[in-house]
Amino acid sequence: MKIGSSKSKIVDAHKDQNITKAVDILTKGGLVAFPTETVYGLGADGLNAKAVARVFEVKKRPSFDPVIVHVGTRDDAFSLWGEKNQLASELMNAFWPGPLTLVMSRSERVPDIVTAGLPTAAVRMPDSEIALRIINELGHPVAAPSANLFGRPSPTTAAAVQEELGDGIDLILDNGPAKIGLESTIIKIEGAKCTLLRPGGIPVEVIEKICRVDQPVVDSHFSPEAPGQLQAHYAPNTQFTVMDKSYENLSREMQHLYDACQHRGVAWPKIGLLSMRKKENSSWFQVQRALTEKGDKAEAAARLFQEIRELDKLNLDLIIAETIDEAGLGLAIMDRIKKAAGGKRGIEKFFAMGEL
Numbered sequence: 001m002k003i004g005s006s007k008s009k010i011v012d013a014h015k016d017q018n019i020t021k022a023v024d025i026l027t028k029g030g031l032v033a034f035p036t037e038t039v040y041g042l043g044a045d046g047l048n049a050k051a052v053a054r055v056f057e058v059k060k061r062p063s064f065d066p067v068i069v070h071v072g073t074r075d076d077a078f079s080l081w082g083e084k085n086q087l088a089s090e091l092m093n094a095f096w097p098g099p100l101t102l103v104m105s106r107s108e109r110v111p112d113i114v115t116a117g118l119p120t121a122a123v124r125m126p127d128s129e130i131a132l133r134i135i136n137e138l139g140h141p142v143a144a145p146s147a148n149l150f151g152r153p154s155p156t157t158a159a160a161v162q163e164e165l166g167d168g169i170d171l172i173l174d175n176g177p178a179k180i181g182l183e184s185t186i187i188k189i190e191g192a193k194c195t196l197l198r199p200g201g202i203p204v205e206v207i208e209k210i211c212r213v214d215q216p217v218v219d220s221h222f223s224p225e226a227p228g229q230l231q232a233h234y235a236p237n238t239q240f241t242v243m244d245k246s247y248e249n250l251s252r253e254m255q256h257l258y259d260a261c262q263h264r265g266v267a268w269p270k271i272g273l274l275s276m277r278k279k280e281n282s283s284w285f286q287v288q289r290a291l292t293e294k295g296d297k298a299e300a301a302a303r304l305f306q307e308i309r310e311l312d313k314l315n316l317d318l319i320i321a322e323t324i325d326e327a328g329l330g331l332a333i334m335d336r337i338k339k340a341a342g343g344k345r346g347i348e349k350f351f352a353m354g355e356l
């Protein structure tokens, strides 16, 4: 098979022959999008620098942004790090396979391009039978960022991968919607110290049963250690902003703005509301998407990126996302929402920018 020239193809991940095909493509240095429990990944042989270079190319990812390496065993993880670490072993025992990525100093085994020249490597063992089969049958770790263009929301379905990366991929394995829907939590370990680099599928409170987790304060002057910490990320094309007030206050403000529009003879913009639970009295909005019926954060996390993607297709003037409390998975959900808004908060900016 000629790698890189065929059109992207979505195939059923449950068919053995498709797994074989995926492994064959990876062995030859090609790219395969595959399901994990968090989001879909764009995989390449993690020990093949040329194959990983193609991942950067297809994603239009800047070369300073390192990728996560996916392993099938703990030994494999340690072979990518230059050190043994007690805390890492405890965290692996507690959460692997699962949505926890650990960052530690790297070994010589990892190609420079994978770590973007950093002295550390990010490694995780996905909780996905399909992903683990691919890694084990390939016999090498699989380097895989989320299978989206750089800076865009991560794909939680095979169709979203197809939309994002189209012809750049050799094969897309379809396993239905990702179970968790948010990327892994990233923890950096230095000796006995744990630092949160990205909130994700495992809440910090749960990790704290094993180690205290330092949470760096991110402000506008923050120089990120990893671009996943950039303030603008996961962004739709539509203007996107965070609702930094109660829904009652927002409704009052909407009424006020609506009156002003009427007065000035200006058309009311098409606004989408992305809320945790369904809101009554939402006539200001052209469309409303609620992330969960009963306020379940796991359900909200699983649907977040897909709902953002769907709202993005509706040609709206603005999407307003509701703020939720940051306990448990709320921290990761709000992290993605704030970054999708590019660090901007409040609807005032939109209305003040003369877009009405």
Ligand code: TXA
Binding pocket: 036, 038, 039, 040, 041, 042, 065, 066, 067, 068, 099, 101, 103, 115, 118, 120, 121, 122, 126, 144, 145, 146, 147, 182, 183, 184, 185, 186, 197, 198, 225, 226, 227, 228, 229
């Ligand atoms: O759930 C996930 O983690 C998904 C699935 C596919 O496994 N992967 C994922 O990869 O989200 P990606 O590339 O979209 O995000 C990886 C993040 C980036 O923000 C990158 O900067 C950071 O991990 N990262 C990778 N290596 C790092 C390192 N050595 N030190 C610090 N951050 C690192």
Ligand code: MG
Binding pocket: 145, 146, 154
């Ligand atoms: Mg990503």
